[in-house]
Amino acid sequence: MGSVDNGVMSDSEIVQAHAHVWTHAFNSISSMSLKCAIDLGIPDTLHHHGHPMTLPELAAELSVPTSKVAFLRRLMAVLAQTGFVSQGKSAAKNDQEQLGLTYSLTPISRAILKGEPGGLSPIVSFVLNPIIQDPLHCLGEWLKSESLTPRTAFAMKHGKSLWEYAAQDVGLNHSLNEAMASDGPVIAKLMVEKRGRQLFQGLRTVVDVGGGTGGLAREAAEAFPQVEWMVLDLPHVVAGLEGTRNLKFVSGDMFKAVPPADAVLLKWILHDWSDDESVEILKRCKEAVSSNGKKGKVMIIDIVIGDESEEGEVSMGIKLCFDLLMMTIVHGKERNEKEWAKLFQEAGFAEYKITPLEGFRSLIEVYP
Numbered sequence: 001m002g003s004v005d006n007g008v009m010s011d012s013e014i015v016q017a018h019a020h021v022w023t024h025a026f027n028s029i030s031s032m033s034l035k036c037a038i039d040l041g042i043p044d045t046l047h048h049h050g051h052p053m054t055l056p057e058l059a060a061e062l063s064v065p066t067s068k069v070a071f072l073r074r075l076m077a078v079l080a081q082t083g084f085v086s087q088g089k090s091a092a093k094n095d096q097e098q099l100g101l102t103y104s105l106t107p108i109s110r111a112i113l114k115g116e117p118g119g120l121s122p123i124v125s126f127v128l129n130p131i132i133q134d135p136l137h138c139l140g141e142w143l144k145s146e147s148l149t150p151r152t153a154f155a156m157k158h159g160k161s162l163w164e165y166a167a168q169d170v171g172l173n174h175s176l177n178e179a180m181a182s183d184g185p186v187i188a189k190l191m192v193e194k195r196g197r198q199l200f201q202g203l204r205t206v207v208d209v210g211g212g213t214g215g216l217a218r219e220a221a222e223a224f225p226q227v228e229w230m231v232l233d234l235p236h237v238v239a240g241l242e243g244t245r246n247l248k249f250v251s252g253d254m255f256k257a258v259p260p261a262d263a264v265l266l267k268w269i270l271h272d273w274s275d276d277e278s279v280e281i282l283k284r285c286k287e288a289v290s291s292n293g294k295k296g297k298v299m300i301i302d303i304v305i306g307d308e309s310e311e312g313e314v315s316m317g318i319k320l321c322f323d324l325l326m327m328t329i330v331h332g333k334e335r336n337e338k339e340w341a342k343l344f345q346e347a348g349f350a351e352y353k354i355t356p357l358e359g360f361r362s363l364i365e366v367y368p
């Protein structure tokens, strides 16, 4: 978009500006259409069908009554426009043109199939849950209030932190754990692909701190059976979870103590916390990997914000939105390399190494 310095815009600049505003104002409508598609199970239904589905076939599978078929077509039109389904025409003649439309999966919709390794449907459902979205409506009010309590717009809206909310609401706890666990197998694979099996070789014990329901640890424990894995998380997260021969779930508080181990993993943990809190967590991790005079390591999976010159526009956009989401719901933040280095130094670590994984994720290995 051209910049204007005399306050006079050409007609075409005005049209472009309006299109830009409309697009952003309506982004939430396409987001909610995506959520609705996931709620209804549209991608999975198309997948199981195996070939293009007509509108009446799709409606019948989704239990949408005949009286609502024309409304379903309008949802499908938005999903086709945003690339989540492909829309075609059936060869069979039909009096009503809309009934002759067919729908099939696109390469993009495969990323939201339920049960797909690394599939994003649990994350979409979590992020677009009203419990997470409502605080975004209070962001302005929260920014204008002088007081730093409540610490987040989430706490302003709900009167408690995300972790307290999840401890009391079975549905949100389940959705949060599913969302976080969903990229575990992909991250485990990427870590080994990018850093080689030596990343875990020689280690006898690893603690996944704030490891949730073990999305990553289960995969890693199978791939590295000689390593003893432990997942440390809050009581309501690990309650009732069954471990395996080399995987244990333990409840605890990472601000108080981390069990001694050769290595500690922190996946999507430090972006949830302020700098002071992150330094505290890192200190507990340093104590854990330094017990009995050993020098282990801490492995962090998180976002590293690059310079504007090195970040692609899409990657930068995702990282900045993550930063705002972390600010809104957990009082956390995304960091650039300089900010990460400062945390490591304050927590008493000597060295670190960053390995970009894929998209917006990085592995940071930190050594005492």
Ligand SMILES: C[S@@+](CC[C@H](N)C(=O)[O-])C[C@H]1O[C@@H](n2cnc3c(N)ncnc32)[C@H](O)[C@@H]1O
Pocket: 163, 180, 181, 182, 184, 209, 210, 211, 212, 213, 215, 216, 232, 233, 234, 237, 252, 253, 254, 255, 266, 267, 268, 269, 272
């Ligand atoms: C964003 S999730 C990441 C989960 C997991 N590492 C993953 O990537 O799948 C943050 C996790 O930190 C846990 N957590 C929050 N406060 C904690 C604390 N004080 N001690 C231990 N775990 C905590 C939450 O319950 C949650 O499972």
Ligand SMILES: O=c1cc(-c2ccc(O)cc2)oc2c(O)c(O)ccc12
Pocket: 123, 126, 127, 179, 180, 183, 268, 269, 271, 272, 329, 330, 361
């Ligand atoms: O909504 C989220 C999403 C993430 C997340 C999911 C998948 C990734 O590959 C990276 C990050 O992390 C979150 C998080 O740490 C949190 O405290 C709340 C929400 C989310």
